[in-house]
Amino acid sequence: MxxxxxxxxxxxxxxxxxxxxxxxxxxxxxxxxxxxxxxxxxxxxxxxxxxxxxxxxxxxxxxxxxxxxxxVRPDDDSDGPPVHGHxxxxxxxxxxxxxxxxxxxxxxxxxxxxxGDLKSNRLKVDVTARQFAWSFKYPQYGGFETTELRLEENRQVELNLRALDVIHSFWVPEFRQKQDAVPGIVTHLPITPTKVGTDTLICTELCGLGHALMRAKVIVMRPADFEQWARAQQRKGAQAGAG
Ligand SMILES: [Cu+2]
The missing domain is CATH 1.10.287 (Helix Hairpins)
Known part of the structure; x- marks a missing residue:
C-alpha cells in the first residue's frame, strides 16, 4: 500500500x-x-x-x-486479478x-x-413468583411477607426465588441482572443496591395473559430506616400471630 x-x-x-x-x-x-x-x-x-x-x-x-x-471503470469488462489469499x-x-x-x-x-460471591452479613429474602404477582418474605426478621421489595443500601441481599406455577423472571433494569424463577427448584441472585430510591421489578419471562402487569415496587432504604421498618413489620407479624 x-x-x-x-x-x-x-x-x-x-x-x-x-x-x-x-x-x-x-x-x-x-x-x-x-x-x-x-x-x-x-x-x-x-x-x-x-x-x-x-x-x-x-x-x-x-x-x-x-x-x-x-x-470498475465504465466499459471495463476484463476479469479482476487472480488472488490466492495472503x-x-x-x-x-x-x-x-x-x-x-x-x-x-x-x-x-x-x-x-x-x-456470585456471597457476603456473610447478607440480607436474605425469599421471593415468590406466581401468575401474576410477586411476594417477598424476610426469614431473618420473623418471616413477615410483603408485596414490595425493600432492600438496604450497600448491604448485599441474597434472593431465593421460587415459582408456584410457570417460569417467571426477576429483573430490575437498574440492577442489570436477571434470574429465572422456575417451578420445582430454588434459584439464587445476589444484589448489592448502591442508591437509595424506588425502582420497578419487572417479570421478564412471558408467563401468561397478565405478564405485562406483573410488576412490583423495589425500595432501597438507608440502613437505619430499613432496620426500623423491618423490626416494625416483624412486631406486627408477631402480634397478628399471637392474636
Ligand atoms: Cu411472570
Missing amino acids: RRGAIVRVVVIALLAAGAATAVALFIPWLPPVQSKEGERIDFVFWVVVAICIAVFAVVAAVTLYSVITFR TGLEITWTAIPAVLVTIIAVLSAVALAEN
Missing part, C-alpha cells in the same frame, strides 16, 4: 470510530446503574463496545476505501480476534465470580 492510501484508510477509520463512539455515548441506551453487580456488568459491556467500535472502524475504512478506489493477513485476522475474545472471556469470568 502506498503512503497516501494508508493515510486515507486511517482518516476514514477515525471518522467511522468517531461516529460510532458518538452513537454509543450520546444516546442513553441504559438506565442508571444502581448495584455493585451492575457496575461490573456495565464495565464488561463498555469494554466490549469499545472493541466493537475499533473492529467496525477498521472494517468500514477498508471497505469504503476499496469500494471507492477499486470500483498468509500474513490471514494469521493477523485470526490472531487479533482470538486475543480479543480471550480478553472478553477473562473479564466476564472475573465479573461473574465476583457477582
Whole structure:
C-alpha cells in the first residue's frame, strides 16, 4: 500500500470510530446503574463496545476505501486479478480476534465470580413468583411477607426465588441482572443496591395473559430506616400471630 492510501484508510477509520463512539455515548441506551453487580456488568459491556467500535472502524475504512478506489471503470469488462489469499493477513485476522475474545472471556469470568460471591452479613429474602404477582418474605426478621421489595443500601441481599406455577423472571433494569424463577427448584441472585430510591421489578419471562402487569415496587432504604421498618413489620407479624 502506498503512503497516501494508508493515510486515507486511517482518516476514514477515525471518522467511522468517531461516529460510532458518538452513537454509543450520546444516546442513553441504559438506565442508571444502581448495584455493585451492575457496575461490573456495565464495565464488561463498555469494554466490549469499545472493541466493537475499533473492529467496525477498521472494517468500514477498508471497505469504503476499496469500494471507492477499486470500483470498475465504465466499459471495463476484463476479469479482476487472480488472488490466492495472503498468509500474513490471514494469521493477523485470526490472531487479533482470538486475543480479543480471550480478553472478553477473562473479564466476564472475573465479573461473574465476583457477582456470585456471597457476603456473610447478607440480607436474605425469599421471593415468590406466581401468575401474576410477586411476594417477598424476610426469614431473618420473623418471616413477615410483603408485596414490595425493600432492600438496604450497600448491604448485599441474597434472593431465593421460587415459582408456584410457570417460569417467571426477576429483573430490575437498574440492577442489570436477571434470574429465572422456575417451578420445582430454588434459584439464587445476589444484589448489592448502591442508591437509595424506588425502582420497578419487572417479570421478564412471558408467563401468561397478565405478564405485562406483573410488576412490583423495589425500595432501597438507608440502613437505619430499613432496620426500623423491618423490626416494625416483624412486631406486627408477631402480634397478628399471637392474636
Ligand atoms: Cu411472570
